[in-house]
Amino acid sequence: MGFQGEKHEAYVRLTLSHHYKTVKEKRTEVTKSSKDRTVTFIEGFNFKVPTSQVETTSLAFHVFQSTSGYGRDKLIGKCVLGSYMFSRGKALIQWNTAFANPMEQCQQWQALSE
Structure with a gap:
């Protein structure tokens, strides 16, 4: 994975x-x-998820290399945060932490997969 x-x-x-x-x-x-x-993104986003939908909702992060011209941008990698239905390990822990502390910022490094 990485830039080409x-x-x-x-x-x-x-x-x-x-x-x-x-x-x-x-x-x-x-x-x-x-x-x-390396690329660092310093942006924040807010999404509203009703408590009743936490178990059936996911948030996917797709990192793309921006290309010139009319070609499609190249997918570098992705990460999915969500309930046990969508993620495991550190991604699941971050999802649960974020919903357990709704008014706090929740930052954690996640590995990208292809």
């Missing part, structure tokens, strides 16, 4: 889904990589 070619710019598309159906999508600004080819 000369253009090292990326963005994240966030997709909130309920029962695998997309409810809302948001996207970060395109960000250029640093000298060590």
Whole structure:
């Protein structure tokens, strides 16, 4: 996983889904990589999820390399946060922590998968 070619710019598309159906999508600004080819996103997003829907809702993060021209942007990796139906391990823990502390910011590193 990582950047290919000369253009090292990326963005994240966030997709909130309920029962695998997309409810809302948001996207970060395109960000250029640093000298060590890493990209840092410093943006916050808020989504409203009713308590009754927490178990059937997920939030997917798709990281894309921005490309030039008419080609499709390249998927670098993704991560899904959600209930036990959608995620496991650290992603599940972060999801549960966020809903247990609704008025607090919940930050945690997550590994990307292909």
